[in-house]
Amino acid sequence: MEVFKADVVIVGAGGAGLRAAIAVAESDPALKIALVSKVYPMRSHTVAAEGGSAGVVQSHDSFEHHFNDTVSGGDWLCEQDVVDYFVAQCPEEMVQLEHWGCPWSRKPDGHVNVRAFGGMKIERTWFAADKTGFHMLHTLFQTSIKYPSIKRFDEHFCADLIVEDGRAQGVAVIEIASGEFTLIEAGAVVLATGGAGRVFRENTNGGIVTGDGMAMAYRHGVPLRDMEFVQYHPTCMPGTGLLFTEACRGEGGFLLNKDGYRYLQDYGLGPAEPEPRNKAMELGPRDRLSQAFWHEQQKGRTIEGPLGSVVHLDLRHLGERKLRERLPQIYELADEFLGVDPALTPIPVRPAVHYTMGGILVDGRCASPLPGLYAAGECSSVGIHGANRLGSNSLAELCVFGKVAGLEAAAFAKAAPRSASATLLRQAQAVEQKTRALVTRSDGTERIATLRREMAATMESGCGIYRLADTMQAACDKLDELRARFRNVRIEDKSSVWNTNWLLAIELGYQLDVAQAMAYSALNRKESRGAHQRLDGFEQRDDAHFLKHSLAHYNGEAQPRIDYGPVKITRSQPAVRAYGAAGEKAEKEARHG
């Protein structure tokens, strides 16, 4: 087995991983960085983000506003001290990206432009047309090329962490092109492997978003926090789940039911006005909008299509010119994938799974409870999203906490003692053996595609927009069964070169573990909060019992153990989450009272 000795190894080269790598490289050029990614960095799913990234810039805006929007948006399940740090760092990180070349959209005077986004009181979403994630990712990737100390392992699949002497000390990776293993030794490991949306059926995520890092950390005893909170995005393409960005609504798009009625006004988000108003109607938060869809569907007011019920995203009144300028990619998506010209016809949309709020438990400095292991980005739970993430906070998170994770890992790596290489190698060889056994065994009978399909259908029915104890229980039982069946999986492809059959099997193993953590965390949260909404007697938020983070602990072949951790409240006490006119009223009262 080949061995590469690094100071810091970063798994994942999406926005978070790249930002971390650059932070390490800038902090000390002598540190050797290994940057591992199962796809070429620019293929990472950050590339798909459309709408924008948050950062306070306008003079009538403030960190306090951004803080309040984030904490209330997260239904008070946020670590408020971490949110404070986050909102204060966002603008600087956005400017940093600007200096690195990110083509932010501009105002006529040359300053960066910002747009409105769901749940945000004031426009503070930086954007690069409707390809913000794409531009951020390419900017970060291309900038990372400047640093010779970053050694990339592109198309290398991380099979496991190497934990020795109670510390994360490296990773074992598979070179996809050859199927050969490499041990990367390091003083610290950063996980930046992204979300896990693919455990659901209809989702906005790329094929690679399979929760690998979450599962790896989890299997090594690091709890997964708040996994029951999975965000549905209200405006996705039926069937494929592809996303129509929230910016469609930020620019003034309407959501209409089958009667052409802006139904959101019936769900506490009104009044309906022709111009977009922040935190009202179509610019309400995603959980509320997805829930409203569900209710409309129950009332039979959605439009029935071949790929499920839909409502209409109406952009016609914006006109072709504005659409082409502000939402060019959306225009093309609708046109090419659906054959719908959004300037002439409303786009059929429905909610789909979009984002995993929970993730690897880390503190405000991105350190997990396992010494030497750090996490950043969607795979982590640093505590800023709570029970529901606000759009555009995630891209900003990648930069703010990618940097923190990199710096902290670098500092840790410098100080940490290293175990003997031979010990680490022995571990890596054990990983290799175990991973290869998936392929070499000949007695498996379970098909990967079948297991995956059953898992996704289970998650959709058990952990959807609204949840019930019995369907959640059924989902938990089914996932137990699927995990058992997975141990009997069959891999047809026995070759070494680019064996995606093998990699898909490993990913499925990761996904099943993550799905199980989600389902059990959901079942145990007996209240409704943010993206976790129940209809079985627990319709209300229950701060007395559940103003706390859930923690899922890995338990081998058995079910995960769920317990709870405290939520850091500094100055914002839980209150009613109100939007639209009601929200404004509540805010006024709070200010005067």
Add this chain to the structure above:
Amino acid sequence: MARTITMEVLRYRPEQDAEPVLQTYELPFTDDMSVLQALLHIKDELDETLSFRWSCRMAICGSCGMMINGKPALSCKTFLRDLYPGPVRVEALNHFPIERDLVVVMEDFIDKLERIQPYIIPKAPRTLAQGEYLQTPAELEKYEQFSSCINCLLCYAACPQYGLNPDFVGPGALALLHRYNADSRDGGAAQRMELVAAEEGVFNCTAVGYCSEVCPKHVDPANAVNQNKTTAARDYFLSFLMPKGGKK
């Protein structure tokens, strides 16, 4: 009755095939199916051993480029309805060595990307405290189109000059090089000129133009390459007028 469509996929498994061979699959056809979805169907239901790259499904990650009926295209935004009744032939991207099945070796491109210095070399350095550089929408427009390259390599598969001479830096990387040169914040054009004007640089291009024809993101790489011929030529002749350090 459910309709079906035939796909002919170029297979190459280095551990068992001496050279690529076509394999035929018959699968159910629906109106909304992309070529990528068809391949995923094959992989899930018919043949687990077929390998190909994909991820985003929405024409932005650049993974899924392949030859579809002889033309370079993104499989996730090529729809079977436009190719019905088929058969549809799918092959690995031209001009790159095939690693396996539809997967090509793309290290050469990555290597070129690294050589074009694809990052801002500041004209006037600025600290974070000074805030953002000012850039008007008109200045943004000068390079924006070239910055939307998704590195899908379709243009390389389209460019015969790259096929004939793999040393040629090629359309995609040169478009990105031009993207930085054309950015009002950047002052690195002179530094990048060495590669533009080198033997592996822009003059390999004979203005075939097919690169821009197939580009799924309207980058127009042919334009970037050819604009730089003019710049390189100017620089070349100026270097005679001002022999030492004449580069400006």
Add this chain to the structure above:
Amino acid sequence: MKRSNAPIFWGLFGAGGMLAAILGPALVFITGIAVPLGILLAPDAMSYANMMAFAQSWIGKAFVLAIVPLFLWHAGHRIFHSLHDVGIHGGTGARLICYGGALLGTLITLWALLSIGF
């Protein structure tokens, strides 16, 4: 990295291509069709006297010097690349024929224009 000397040839190619694109068709029509067939233009339009007068004038000399060599350079460069395109990477041989031919043509043009006198 070795600097390419292509700008010289590419420049000549471009200039010749532009001239051929703008003036080529009309020239071919005049010299190859209209005058020989006596349509549109006087049959003696290209009489010895006329042409000598033209070739002895500065303007005429400049015109000829632009057209003939640049057409040859344009064509030579294109043909050189086309040979490469169809898989004949003649290297020095192809270079000699294509660019050597154009150079020879240029020299002959100069010689002819000089010997025609002023």
Add this chain to the structure above:
Amino acid sequence: MSKRRPYTRPMAGWWRKNPFFVEYMIHEGTALFVAAYGVVLLIGLVCLAQGEAAWNGWLAAMKHPLAVIFHLAVLAMMSYHSWTWFKIMPKTMPPVVIGGKRLAPAMITGGGLAVTAVASLVLLGLAWGLTR
């Protein structure tokens, strides 16, 4: 030991496999006609330098039916060269911005063809006027 064994496909006959490339080869092929025409003019020039008899010989040769047919072919290819030259032009030049708007490719191609048309008329007019 790595089992990688990348396979490189041959390029032979590439230009026959795609209509776009066939067209490319044809427009590149116009160079043969430009070259031939350049040589015809060159020979004429040499004849002119050699005196009246040689020149008249050249003129006579130009009247030969085969010469005329050949020139018709050259005219066709030369015109095709013009068309393709201007068709590619938008791809080869820096964007032209007029009044804050980028000039459309069709305008550039059209502009080139218009220049050609005007130049052709001027050339014909001069030839007509000067030899009257």
